[in-house]
Amino acid sequence: MSPRRVTLAEVAEHAGVSRTTASLVLAGRARELRISQSVEQRVVEAARELAYRPNAMSVGLRTGMSRTLGFVSDTVATSRLAGDMIKGALEAAREQGLMLFIGETEGEADLERGLLQAMHDRQVDGIIFASMFTRAVKVPAALTAGPAVLLNAVPKRTSPLSSVVPDEVEAGRSAARVLLEAGHRDGIHLIGAGPRLRDVPPEALAGVQRLTGISEVLAGARVRIAGGHVCVDWQPEHGYEATRQLLEDTRPRALICLNDRLAVGAYQALDDVGLKVPSDVSVISFDDHPVASWIRPKLTTVALPHYDLGHKAVEVLLAEIDRNREGTPPRGETYRVSMPVRTRDSVAAPDA
Amino acid sequence: MSPRRVTLAEVAEHAGVSRTTASLVLAGRARELRISQSVEQRVVEAARELAYRPNAMSVGLRTGMSRTLGFVSDTVATSRLAGDMIKGALEAAREQGLMLFIGETEGEADLERGLLQAMHDRQVDGIIFASMFTRAVKVPAALTAGPAVLLNAVPKRTSPLSSVVPDEVEAGRSAARVLLEAGHRDGIHLIGAGPRLRDVPPEALAGVQRLTGISEVLAGARVRIAGGHVCVDWQPEHGYEATRQLLEDTRPRALICLNDRLAVGAYQALDDVGLKVPSDVSVISFDDHPVASWIRPKLTTVALPHYDLGHKAVEVLLAEIDRNREGTPPRGETYRVSMPVRTRDSVAAPDA
DNA sequence: TCAGCTTGCTAACTCGATTTAGCAAGCGGC
DNA sequence: GCCGCTTGCTAAATCGAGTTAGCAAGCTGA
Missing domain, CATH: 3.40.50.2300 (Response regulator)
Incomplete structure (x- = not known):
């Protein structure tokens, strides 16, 4: 892009000094190089008048810092x-x-x-x-x-x-604590993975760590995870299917969905059978995707920062x-x- | 960042020619400047051996193209x-x-x-x-x-x-056509704005244009827009409230929601009163936000490209x-x- | 043989800024 | 007056690449 720009050489000429002097002044080295106040003033004034801005390519080439x-x-x-x-x-x-x-x-x-x-x-x-x-x-x-x-x-x-x-492990702890603090002691199911660590693919790092934290806090409170439902991917459809299957077997009291999109699917499955969130089934999740505040009732979730x-x-x-x-x-x-x-x-x- | 890079000067030295010659060869100007094939070969080979890559800052400074x-x-x-x-x-x-x-x-x-x-x-x-x-x-x-x-x-x-x-006007036309082609001739309501153009804030350009296209096609088919519900913003909550209000007055057959988040809210309101999409009420919308394929049934929508x-x-x-x-x-x-x-x-x- | 043309490269400068060595002038002390 | 030091600036080189004018050598034709 070639719009005309003021160069340091022009500032120097305008101030009646060498380019070296102009450069040293504008770099804040006037004192160090013993440049007089009056010359410094002239340079600063010229730069201001001419609206001088250094060419970053040039600075970068010379200094190695872009x-x-x-x-x-x-x-x-x-x-x-x-x-x-x-x-x-x-x-x-x-x-x-x-x-x-x-x-x-x-x-x-x-x-x-x-x-x-x-x-x-x-x-x-x-x-x-x-x-x-x-x-x-x-x-x-x-x-x-x-x-x-x-x-x-x-x-x-x-x-x-x-x-x-x-900090996904601590996030898992937080989620578990929310349910414990609401009074949940049983009927807690996982949607997405679990209940054992080996039920999560090891490359799904967030899943492993969330589940680690969840298990730790629930175990510490002597609360068992009632069950876990593995999803091959964490999209709403998978949450829906997993929750549908769960509901065929049992009546959960709380769901820990391993992300918000799974929770969307869980909400839909609960709605299909007339179960209400949170009066019938509490739901907590992870990520704080915008959809968390679009679904009704709005979803409590541990936010990715x-x-x-x-x-x-x-x-x-x-x-x-x-x-x-x-x-x-x-x-x-x-x-x-x-x-x-x-x-x-x-x-x-x-x-x- | 200062990791060592090979310079053109090094390529030239390696090939035993001047920097100028090396530069001209690598710029594809060997023929133009009458540089022999053997010299050209030596330069190309040296550049390859040394894994030379030009410094973009330098090229940019010299050519004015970054x-x-x-x-x-x-x-x-x-x-x-x-x-x-x-x-x-x-x-x-x-x-x-x-x-x-x-x-x-x-x-x-x-x-x-x-x-x-x-x-x-x-x-x-x-x-x-x-x-x-x-x-x-x-x-x-x-x-x-x-x-x-x-x-x-x-x-x-x-x-x-x-x-x-x-092309938002054409998008409005498309949306209207979808409803017409499904057989809708009445009970078509807008969620978000309308039914008149003056019901849309002029700065909401997409709204004005979508409505322009919708009106044009429906008018051409002699189909009236049964009503429009203005929303101050186009978030799910607003779609929910507008649809709730609409349902207090009448039984719509089709909703044109001016974006997908409004449609989320409309779905929720329809669900509250036991109306089914699409058997009871068809819904069409705009944007193709990911949520369009998360809600059930999945939303037909005109996608922002x-x-x-x-x-x-x-x-x-x-x-x-x-x-x-x-x-x-x-x-x-x-x-x-x-x-x-x-x-x-x-x-x-x-x-x- | 000489002049003009062609071939094949190079030296020097440029881009715009920064850095470093060094010079000239002035001052003070002997 | 001379020497050394201080002050206050500048010339030159650098960063790495691209561009242009021009030079040297060789060849050809008159």
């Missing part, structure tokens, strides 16, 4: 589910005067390689490697060439990269960039972001 | 509603070897100005200025300094910028960039992208 970050993910920006992750990252970046390049791989290795290359070609200061669903990832070699952070992902193998993930995840990832990445500049090795730490309970209308005391 | 585009919107990337717009844009850009900077303004003028500046500082080749909801926008002055395109927006005043928008909108915007922007490079004035055209009907299960012939 003031841009890369955000590479499978489908975060485009899946309609985790937009707040991007939002959090965008805001954290903006606060520091940085811009974000977005790239989506759809999980394809070739696309991923091309994107990482394109970002490195553009000299990004660092890269956030994000996953739509919490999972363990194979860290691409190209990613460790410079500062990078995993977002909503943990490395499959030992890696120098730090991770930022939701997308915004905070994205924001934290940028913070951690910036720390890694600083570390890299100082020649310090990467931190390789896992940061867990807590998941708040969104209390709505789907949980009540068990009926008699 | 091979990046800006995407500025209110809340498109982060609202969870229009992710496919970004996806379409990302894919169109990737096909051309370009990358996308994303920035969100939340409709704040200061943020908007800062973002446009940041993108210009980084020498973006052009900018897509997008809106989450179809609307008329005040085009920021900074935007017309170089190639730019409006996406899901039209300019409030005459502007040199082209627009890419969904987010992916195609985003893709088209990049295409149009690239044409504008070429035009700008040739010194040709911007096109200033409006491109309407058609909205396909997603036929599901919510429309049937009227009952007796």
